[in-house]
Amino acid sequence: MSQQLAVGIDIGGTNTVFGIVDRRGNILCDGKMSTKAHEEVTTFLEELHGHLSKLIEQVGGAANIKGIGVGAPNGNYYTGNIEYAPNLKWKGIIPLASMLQDLFNIPTLLTNDANAAAIGEMTYGAARGIRDFIMITLGTGVGSGIVANGQLIYGHDGFAGELGHIIVIPGGRLHPGTGAHGSLESYASATGVTNTAIEFLQTRTDDSILRNYPAEEINSKVIFDAAQKGDVLALEVYAYTGKVLGEALANFVMFSSPEAIILFGGLTKAGDLIMKPVREHMEKNLLPIFQNKVKLLFSELKESDAAILGASALAWEMKD
Amino acid sequence: MSQQLAVGIDIGGTNTVFGIVDRRGNILCDGKMSTKAHEEVTTFLEELHGHLSKLIEQVGGAANIKGIGVGAPNGNYYTGNIEYAPNLKWKGIIPLASMLQDLFNIPTLLTNDANAAAIGEMTYGAARGIRDFIMITLGTGVGSGIVANGQLIYGHDGFAGELGHIIVIPGGRLHPGTGAHGSLESYASATGVTNTAIEFLQTRTDDSILRNYPAEEINSKVIFDAAQKGDVLALEVYAYTGKVLGEALANFVMFSSPEAIILFGGLTKAGDLIMKPVREHMEKNLLPIFQNKVKLLFSELKESDAAILGASALAWEMKD
Missing domain, CATH: 3.30.420.40 (ATPase, nucleotide binding domain)
Known part of the structure; x- marks a missing residue:
């Protein structure tokens, strides 16, 4: 049974959390790293790649992952860019979804954190149905x-x-x-x-x-x-x-x-x-x-899980 | 070429206007009657039926009509009802769409007048595309x-x-x-x-x-x-x-x-x-x-035509 898992990444001004989630909203494994320690998005992505690659191996490799969903401040769903986020150190327009997609070779969607929360609630929480x-x-x-x-x-x-x-x-x-x-x-x-x-x-x-x-x-x-x-x-x-x-x-x-x-x-x-x-x-x-x-x-989502769940839910919306 | 026309009806507190429209937004024929002269919706519908039947005959009969669209105060798209419209004499819930559908044997959709205006603008006017x-x-x-x-x-x-x-x-x-x-x-x-x-x-x-x-x-x-x-x-x-x-x-x-x-x-x-x-x-x-x-x-719609056009545009949204 392949592609039954999704990666969720939530980028906050201080920290970034990430995890791997099944279709029912169980977080199989997760992690956390500093966002603000990285002056440049490139070193941020290097560190994230290191952490996430290990988690993806733990769940049997990228073949099991349907997609990566990202919640980020000023995240634009259409372009996959973070655009002029006031609380991030990375200025201007950051094409984060395509950078992640290139790194992992997994389809990636991005939106802002509150939109991700809404999709998470619709997929796993109080807004089902x-x-x-x-x-x-x-x-x-x-x-x-x-x-x-x-x-x-x-x-x-x-x-x-x-x-x-x-x-x-x-x-x-x-x-x-x-x-x-x-x-x-x-x-x-x-x-x-x-x-x-x-x-x-x-x-x-x-x-x-x-x-x-x-x-x-x-x-x-x-x-x-x-x-x-x-x-x-x-x-x-x-x-x-x-x-x-x-x-x-x-x-x-x-x-x-x-x-x-x-x-x-x-x-x-x-x-x-x-x-x-x-x-x-x-x-x-x-x-x-x-x-x-x-x-x-x-x-209905646990506050500690909601950010990862919301971001991960973007992946289930991807066309096969 | 059948079903290339639509009926638009706009019900206002004072007057009702109606007309027959082609896909490009040309009004082929139209008419007007008093709304407020009718204490009861039944006599209103009788009069409207008389006027509209003649217009429908003029354009070659009901076989040419794809549908009837109605704009009305407090019109509910889902139910086809007018619900508690403060500026109409007919109180409570009036199942207007189904009443019209029964009278004319033509599929009928209803919404409020401003929604009809939006659909009209999207179909024929400034919001095309x-x-x-x-x-x-x-x-x-x-x-x-x-x-x-x-x-x-x-x-x-x-x-x-x-x-x-x-x-x-x-x-x-x-x-x-x-x-x-x-x-x-x-x-x-x-x-x-x-x-x-x-x-x-x-x-x-x-x-x-x-x-x-x-x-x-x-x-x-x-x-x-x-x-x-x-x-x-x-x-x-x-x-x-x-x-x-x-x-x-x-x-x-x-x-x-x-x-x-x-x-x-x-x-x-x-x-x-x-x-x-x-x-x-x-x-x-x-x-x-x-x-x-x-x-x-x-x-971009002429003010005198907009109400009929907006209502008629509902008909093009009907499934065949």
């Missing part, structure tokens, strides 16, 4: 992948689905990375939650556990712990974040009318603290024809 | 149709693409029809332009031709005429409307990354008065990877 959904990744930043009619929406240039950069509060909080004011990522990311807490601490006078920390030590973990202890200010940070995110989700629903929105990443660990206001404000802002229809789901 | 675009209709209201990968996005329930109801200014102007605050339709429609002018007249003190009119006589035509004469306040109404619309379009681009946005309807008659600020504020709010890529186009 769902033809219309939106994946939102709530981590350091906010990423997204949009699926309609069972297909990922790449847009005319391969860059569709940048929902983290949609302006939700015109003239709102500055996003230092993009210069935009009021984008979703400025509120619904780990950084956003931290900035909301700092703003609340500055503009309000009520007591809070968070006042015991200097501003530079406030982060999403500290805020979560305070909220768990019933700290009112911390709870209201989540309520506010949930309101902004819920209002944004309502707008997204009126765009593509998905059956489900699937949430993934650090912020989802706050559970009902964030999900209750998200749901409330999403429903409140929907036209009646959309109300009480959209499922809000959490990812 | 474009696989990813967004159609925005700027009339009394704001409608939209979204095409990705060459397919109209209907969403899981058939109601995708309600971009007029996306909230662009949270807490902004009340939309009396929906109760929402700050939806695009409250600003970028004929009514929106009128309300912006009335607000400007109330909150500003500068001279304006528009001050010669009582508030109830201010409308988009009066504002356009004043702007044409160089009236500063009227010009700023367009600048403001264009800003709100441009910011909304930037958000839409970051969703589906279309090759083009096609604008249709009354507001587009203001030409550069509106298009210059639209383009400026769209570009300003896009991430760099999206800038200077998206074409802003006007519809």
